[in-house]
Amino acid sequence: MEDIKMVDLKAQYARLKPELDQAFSAVMESMAFINGPQVQSFCRKLENYLQVDHAIPCANGTDALQLALMALELPAGAEVIVPAFNYVAAAEVVALLGLKPVFADVHPDTFNLDPASVEEAVTPATAAIVPVHLFGQCAAMAEMVAVAAKHKLYLIEDNAQSLGAVYTWPDGTSKYAGAIGDVATTSFFPSKPLGGMGDGGAVFTNDSRLAACIQKIANHGQSEKYKFEKVGINSRLDTLQAAMLEVKLGYIGDFNAGRQRVAAVYDRLFAETESLEVPARCSYSTHVFHQYTLKVPARLRDGLQAHLRQHHIPSMVYYPQPLHLQEAYRYLGYQSGDLPVSEMLSQQVLSLPMHSELTQEQQEYIAQHTKTYLEQHG
């Protein structure tokens, strides 16, 4: 049996090698490393895929969030609601821009922002909500849209982990994650659902004025060369990355379907294991399984991870400490117990290897060692 990997970028490359190598060579021959034609052609294809009017390229997913927030021009000190159980990026850019991160709790089954907790966190200073579509599944967007409309807040979707997930509205119509909010962001970090061979990101919106503003800010705030209309940043997607991503976008459906197959096999292998919970599927969203995240009893989680490691099975804890209890955000004054679901999940979650090249044999081996440990210590 081959070594088990958490994510298998090498196998993905092997599958697409002729096309990727050709795209790479084309950029090398043109030497147009900055703003080459592939940057625009990739963005047009991405707009077409997501059914969104504007995709603005940038250097990474964190910059995408920063650009979205800068373009909204929120007043200093305005509050932005972000999930406490999440990667740090959204909270970080909020704080960097002189705004105030306000943490809300997540739902224990979906790991996504809990609309009730968001509603509780709203104050007269609230300006925006950042629903993060975590691990491959959409946040409860109908509820988010309702809270945002009621309090006149912007919705900024962080879609770094769920590109290709589809959200279905109560009326049965559907949209891709990233095409719903006032503005949305994604990351092309190599392990993300659409990953490059390095860093990259994009911002999405259907608002042409906002799109123009984001574009400007990403290019030093220039309205034309050496005319600086706004305080901006330098955030670009390299031509080489755009060329790689343009190829990989053509296969995003295959890779997402591959991970869905792998998830279904895990589900079946764990069907009788009562001491763990497999990822919940919500009725309103497809799941593209950026992660396959189990919930196990908190007292067994770290031991299980060590046991798997002994058997050469990688696993990851996303995320081991909720953001409201991190040193960097202590100044906001949160206490342990303030966001109990995020705190509980950070003790219970364990993400298993997940990529479209996992074999049935590897998955059986992973499941067998997981079950053995839980039975012996349950």
Ligand SMILES: *Cc1c(COP(=O)(O)O)cnc(C)c1O
């Ligand atoms: C990866 C990630 C980001 C940041 O993306 P980078 O490209 O690494 O800057 C932001 N939000 C979420 C939820 C992510 O998973």
